Amino acid sequence: SQTIHQWPATLVQPVGSPLSLECTVEGTSNPNLYWYRQAAGRGLQLLFYSVGIGQISSEVPQNLSASRPQDRQFILSSKKLLLSDSGFYLCAWRSGYSYEQYFGPGTRLTVT
Amino acid sequence: QKEVEQDPGPLSVPEGAIVSLNCTYSNSAFQYFMWYRQYSRKGPELLMYTYSSGNKEDGRFTAQVDKSSKYISLFIRDSQPSDSATYLCAIIVPLKSNDYKLSFGAGTTVTVRA
Numbered sequence: 001s002q003t004i005h006q007w008p009a010t011l012v013q014p015v016g017s018p019l020s021l022e023c024t025v026e027g028t029s030n031p032n033l034y035w036y037r038q039a040a041g042r043g044l045q046l047l048f049y050s051v052g053i054g055q056i057s058s059e060v061p062q063n064l065s066a067s068r069p070q071d072r073q074f075i076l077s078s079k080k081l082l083l084s085d086s087g088f089y090l091c092a093w094r095s096g097y098s099y100e101q102y103f104g105p106g107t108r109l110t111v112t
Numbered sequence: 113q114k115e116v117e118q119d120p121g122p123l124s125v126p127e128g129a130i131v132s133l134n135c136t137y138s139n140s141a142f143q144y145f146m147w148y149r150q151y152s153r154k155g156p157e158l159l160m161y162t163y164s165s166g167n168k169e170d171g172r173f174t175a176q177v178d179k180s181s182k183y184i185s186l187f188i189r190d191s192q193p194s195d196s197a198t199y200l201c202a203i204i205v206p207l208k209s210n211d212y213k214l215s216f217g218a219g220t221t222v223t224v225r226a
Binding site for chain 2 (some may be wrong): 006030034036042043046049051055057059088090092095099100101102103104105106108
């Protein structure tokens with residue numbers, strides 16, 4: 001069966017510091033991968049998506065970037081965090097043969 | 113106009129009651145609909161996935177789509193305290209690069225009282 005992992009689970013970072021969040025999927029190959037952010041009062045918003053290695057598309061302009069160095073690895077990064085980057089970051093995957101998206105456990109980021 | 117709207121609640125019901133959750137969507141071209149359950153501080157978990165109109169049942173859960181009124185519903189029968197969570201409706205929206213995203217409602221927080 002497929003499993004999705006995210007780490008770290010929680011993170012507290014000062015403004016201006018860098019960020020790296022990692023997501024990996026097990027038990028499938030060539031998944032479509034997604035980064036969403038869930039901020040208080042704003043619901044779940046798609047940030048980045050990837051249909052394959054090195055292929056990244058951004059849904060909204062922001063202070064963040066994403067990379068997919070391996071088939072089942074998706075990384076969310078920032079060079080300098082802003083207060084507004086605080087939130088719950090969720091990675092999701094889907095098979096290319098279906099529409100259902102499955103979410104990881106999330107990373108709770110607090111920028112101070 | 114938002115792609116999907118959901119009443120955030122909160123909703124509090126006694127154990128055993130029927131929970132009724134609703135969303136409306138804006139674009140009649142949308143055809144695929146999902147319901148997720150999210151426990152506090154956890155990732156969303158896929159509950160139901162429906163296509164087009166009609167009902168789909170899975171145990172105590174029933175998902176309903178009314179395309180004529182652009183309305184989707186989730187019913188939980190014989191609700192249990194373990195059903196206490198936030199329920200998110202979502203529609204599947206095409207993206208530019210032959211992919212799809214989920215556009216979510218705000219989520220409805222449900223509490224089932226023992």
